[in-house]
Amino acid sequence: MVSDYWYISVDPYRCVGTGICASAAPQHFALVNDVSTPLAERVAPDQAVCDAAECCPMEAITVRDRDGRIIAPEP
């Protein structure tokens, strides 16, 4: 799993710009015109990405593994 990657996506239609992800994980998310945007879509596994996805009240953030399985948020 050392060389594994995670994939981050943000649904801009769900995002309401709370800024939770961008301040909890500024190394991964930024608000661009009030909409969250991943700084990189492919990232090394990082708990902060999952925490941000779990904390999003709109469930706008999805974290997947390289096989497309959803890692966060939990259903």
Place this chain on the structure above:
Amino acid sequence: MTDIPQVSPARPYPFSPPVRLDLDPTYAELRRTQPMVRVRLPYGEEAWLATRYADVRTVLGDPRFSRAASVGRDEPRMTPHRVTGGILSMDPPEHTRIRRLVARAFTARRVEQLRPRTRHIADELITRMIDSGPPADLVTAFATPLPITVICELLGVPTADHDRFHVWSEAIVSTTSLPPERIREYRDNLHAYIAGLVAERRTAPRDDLISALIQARDQHNQLSETELVQLIAGLLAAGHETTVTQIPNFIYTLLTHPDELARLRAAPQLIPTAVEELMRWVPLGVGSTFARYAREDVDLGGVRIRAGDAVIASLSSANRDETVFDDPERLDLTREVNPHVGFGHGVHHCLGAPLARMELQVALAALIDRLPGLRLAVPESELTWKSGLLVRGLRSLPVTW
């Protein structure tokens, strides 16, 4: 390196005692002339106050500003006592570790499932008002029981105990309405009560949030027992002190803006947009609190904030910023572009925001639907407002229909 001269001494803050839902014009003047200003709150050390929208969002959302750093400082505050602990005194990643446990119960999707039940409760309360006949006090007959019933059912707190914990919850929003020793006593009572419920649910779990949080603590060791009790007490108290207050604030605002109310009655599909505009326009807070501390020197709003300086951010002022909102003083229930910060911004963005939105939408929809002739039962000048709290709200709202 030359220090930026301190032009004027710290101003006492809040600038004036709260009057109804009027926002002190000093904010508009400061946004224009001195967007970062030194202030002194009733207790604690001096702070910077941010009044412009962009600066407010930076203070609340930029990781260079910390809530955790307030622990151990003489935090600027409205209350003689210090409020420490809880997720509002944490930064990521500790904050996120705890917030994620409870955030799942408050997503827009999960809260949407509570909408039919919430409408049912609202309808029952209105039916009771109709059966008793007008006039009625909207605060006690409707605005108080609605959010309390919803948050109790969600958490798994017996609604029958509401008389007790409703009294204690005032401690969470009290500044001077209660003497300091009473605030401590109520807070302790609330925590002891929640600890009792936690012990009960640990023996006999149910399908409720308290049981789910206990499971998270016991199986994954993700929460300390104190964190667990503080979190639930916070959810219970915040889950009703705010919405209980905002429903009457919204209805009062609509009844005193008859043209806007008429638009809403003619087009109830505007209710979600109207709730956002009311969240923007109603200055719920009396002043601002929960100071952030700069972790490093930050240039903001034309001043240099030094590492270790305290900064407070005015949500109400940001929501009236003329560079963001057209005609910001005007209540416009059809306002389309409305990135208000009524629920805050950044990691501490209101955890209950989706729940509050849903409850406020349901409250307005039910009242507009069932009581089309709703109006004040007394002249506006006779309405009485609460004092000594962190929030503005009506003591009672006598209405007829």
